[in-house]
Amino acid sequence: MTRKQKKRLYRILAASAGILLVELLPVDGLLRLALYLCVYFVIGSDVLSKAIRGIVNGSVFDENFLMAVATVGAFVLAIITRSGDYLEGVAVMLFYQIGELFQSCAVGKSRKNISALMDIRPDYANIEKDGHLEQVDPEEVAVGTCIVVQPGEKIPLDGIVLEGKASLNTSALTGESLPVDVKEGDTVISGCINLSGLLKIQTTKGFSESTAAKILDLVENASSRKSRTEDFIARFARVYTPFVCCSALLLALIPPVIQLLLTGNGNWMVWFYRGLSFLVVSCPCALVISIPLTFFAGIGGASREGILVKGSNYLEALAKARCVVFDKTGTLTQGVFEVSGIHHNGLSEEEILYYTAHAECASSHPISKSLQKAYGKEIDRSCVSEIREISGQGILARVDGRTVAVGNDKLMRQQNLEFIPCHEPGTVIHVAVDGIYQGHIVISDQVKPNAESAIAQLKKVGIRRIVMLTGDSARVAEQTARSIGIEEVHSQLLPGDKVDEVEKLLEQTAGKGNLVFVGDGINDAPVLTRADIGIAMGAMGSDAAIEAADVVLMDDNPEQVARAIRIARKCIGIVKQNIVFSLAVKFGCLGLVAVGIANMWAAIFADVGVMVLAVLNAIRALKIRKN
Ligand code: ADP
Ligand code: MG
Numbered sequence: 260m261t262r263k264q265k266k267r268l269y270r271i272l273a274a275s276a277g278i279l280l281v282e283l284l285p286v287d288g289l290l291r292l293a294l295y296l297c298v299y300f301v302i303g304s305d306v307l308s309k310a311i312r313g314i315v316n317g318s319v320f321d322e323n324f325l326m327a328v329a330t331v332g333a334f335v336l337a338i339i340t341r342s343g344d345y346l347e348g349v350a351v352m353l354f355y356q357i358g359e360l361f362q363s364c365a366v367g368k369s370r371k372n373i374s375a376l377m378d379i380r381p382d383y384a385n386i387e388k389d390g391h392l393e394q395v396d397p398e399e400v401a402v403g404t405c406i407v408v409q410p411g412e413k414i415p416l417d418g419i420v421l422e423g424k425a426s427l428n429t430s431a432l433t434g435e436s437l438p439v440d441v442k443e444g445d446t447v448i449s450g451c452i453n454l455s456g457l458l459k460i461q462t463t464k465g466f467s468e469s470t471a472a473k474i475l476d477l478v479e480n481a482s483s484r485k486s487r488t489e490d491f492i493a494r495f496a497r498v499y500t501p502f503v504c505c506s507a508l509l510l511a512l513i514p515p516v517i518q519l520l521l522t523g524n525g526n527w528m529v530w531f532y533r534g535l536s537f538l539v540v541s542c543p544c545a546l547v548i549s550i551p552l553t554f555f556a557g558i559g560g561a562s563r564e565g566i567l568v569k570g571s572n573y574l575e576a577l578a579k580a581r582c583v584v585f586d587k588t589g590t591l592t593q594g595v596f597e598v599s600g601i602h603h604n605g606l607s608e609e610e611i612l613y614y615t616a617h618a619e620c621a622s623s624h625p626i627s628k629s630l631q632k633a634y635g636k637e638i639d640r641s642c643v644s645e646i647r648e649i650s651g652q653g654i655l656a657r658v659d660g661r662t663v664a665v666g667n668d669k670l671m672r673q674q675n676l677e678f679i680p681c682h683e684p685g686t687v688i689h690v691a692v693d694g695i696y697q698g699h700i701v702i703s704d705q706v707k708p709n710a711e712s713a714i715a716q717l718k719k720v721g722i723r724r725i726v727m728l729t730g731d732s733a734r735v736a737e738q739t740a741r742s743i744g745i746e747e748v749h750s751q752l753l754p755g756d757k758v759d760e761v762e763k764l765l766e767q768t769a770g771k772g773n774l775v776f777v778g779d780g781i782n783d784a785p786v787l788t789r790a791d792i793g794i795a796m797g798a799m800g801s802d803a804a805i806e807a808a809d810v811v812l813m814d815d816n817p818e819q820v821a822r823a824i825r826i827a828r829k830c831i832g833i834v835k836q837n838i839v840f841s842l843a844v845k846f847g848c849l850g851l852v853a854v855g856i857a858n859m860w861a862a863i864f865a866d867v868g869v870m871v872l873a874v875l876n877a878i879r880a881l882k883i884r885k886n
Contacts, residue, residue, distance in 0.1 A: 384397045574826075685701050
């Protein structure tokens with residue numbers, strides 16, 4: 260409990276004791292009123308002062324105002340009618356405070372739960388100095404520094420392992436519970452916990468650019484991107500509260516005036532009381548509190564599964580997903596290509612690989628990385644110049660002073676180079692040196708082991724249309740799609756064509772639901788932005804993709820797309836339940852109060868009760884079933 264909550268608890272206890280005391284003591288008349296007023300100020304002083312401040316600032320119609328008017332009114336009524344029933348006003352305030360206390364505890368607890376899940380913020384980094392370790396603030400560590408991570412410690416900054424072997428727990432980042440083994444030369448990301456060996460890591464990024472800081476930033480800012488439902492609630496409250504205040508006033512005035520005209524005698528007190536009770540019921544707290552809380556819990560629950568959602572608006576949009584479009588390389592396939600054949604004309608295999616790997620030395624495309632690996636030797640960047648990467652086609656560069664073109668059919672045609680088509684299955688990378696065709700390298704990629712199940716699960720959650728887009732050749736595209744159960748494929752697309760294709764699909768699905776694009780961000784950042792929801796692969800994807808995307812999958816697992824949709828639907832379901840439930844009870848109570856069946860006691864019980872239930876329901880969004 261925080262200090263503020265404790266203070267509220269003490270006031271609740273003191274007021275309860277005060278009420279008991281006054282009820283038990285044989286006091287009457289003015290003394291009784293004075294004692295009750297004391298208790299009232301103990302329990303309600305903050306509400307009163309907030310209500311007064313609200314009036315002064317011009318934002319009159321909030322819940323503090325409603326509670327203040329209702330309870331002060333109850334006192335006035337008891338004094339005028341000489342009933343001595345001061346308990347009602349005090350009790351209403353007491354219950355209101357109990358409800359507030361409960362709500363702030365529940366909200367605080369779920370926020371804490373979410374932050375605990377996100378406990379990836381590194382506290383320090385170890386730097387070796389004169390034979391012993393020194394702890395420094397991770398923000399002060401320069402890029403390229405060697406840091407030491409001992410077993411049990413969190414990796415503070417992204418980097419490359421220089422020395423040592425260890426198992427890492429990545430669950431806070433990816434939701435994956437199996438440890439990952441790393442060794443010399445592997446890249447590691449901040450936020451993972453070192454479970455076993457000592458690691459020496461050379462940092463590749465500063466603190467604010469590191470994964471942990473980026474994720475925290477993302478989740479913390481997620482709540483500022485409001486969903487339409489949340490906006491609706493805020494607008495609703497602005498209209499609703501003045502509306503009920505006027506209704507309460509009319510309820511207190513019109514019926515007695517009519518009575519007065521008809522019978523010559525208006526029952527002012529009864530209608531005044533009903534007007535006050537009306538105010539008590541009308542507080543829209545359950546809605547105002549539970550809905551942002553539900554979204555917050557949904558985002559927190561998803562992040563525990565390794566799905567980062569950048570705002571509640573995306574959760575809302577995901578729940579209405581109807582069409583899912585996948586990129587191929589790196590999204591459905593692993594993006595790790597094996598060379599399955601080299602067919603050469605003039606140069607030797609060795610020479611073809613030499614020119615290719617050198618031309619590719621600056622690209623971050625999975626193909627480029629795989630070709631560099633296939634070459635297997637040190638790449639001397641000093642003999643490469645004038646590198647030009649043409650997205651969706653390949654690379655042009657000058658290696659050892661000779662012009663080299665490495666890429667697909669499109670690139671060859673565009674450069675007016677003759678080429679020999681290949682009949683072997685796989686992606687064909689042609690190579691030309693100084694304008695003369697030298698042969699091609701056939702590479703093949705493997706489908707991710709969970710790609711097929713990812714498609715099956717999407718079909719299970721009712722996604723009608725699943726499409727694959729790729730820049731690769733039709734043959735490879737068809738074969739990949741068929742093996743995992745996708746029926747609609749568009750191939751040989753340049754990045755711009757992908758945007759056009761997605762725009763066509765957007766037109767076709769418009770009004771029926773949302774379009775999700777899932778990509779790894781290499782050559783598809785524009786599509787990620789254009790789709791209703793862009794989902795990027797976080798672990799392998801480029802930084803640009805993670806920036807452009809609305810949802811980031813930390814473990815690159817395409818099955819997470821279906822899970823994200825399920826989480827979003829559950830969250831929106833809870834929001835709808837809360838809206839319907841609290842409005843139904845609210846209007847029911849207002850009706851009962853207006854006709855005089857329910858009194859102020861029943862009203863406050865209903866109000867606090869609905870709020871408690873709505874908050875408990877909201878917290879359900881944090882819990883996510885596996886599958
Ligand atoms: P995908 O849509 O499958 O992710 P891309 O749009 O990234 O594929 O690339 C499409 C095609 O362009 C590749 O299959 C390859 O033939 C060619 N290509 C792209 N980048 C390169 C590169 N760096 N080197 C060689 N070929 C490339
Ligand atoms: Mg790609």
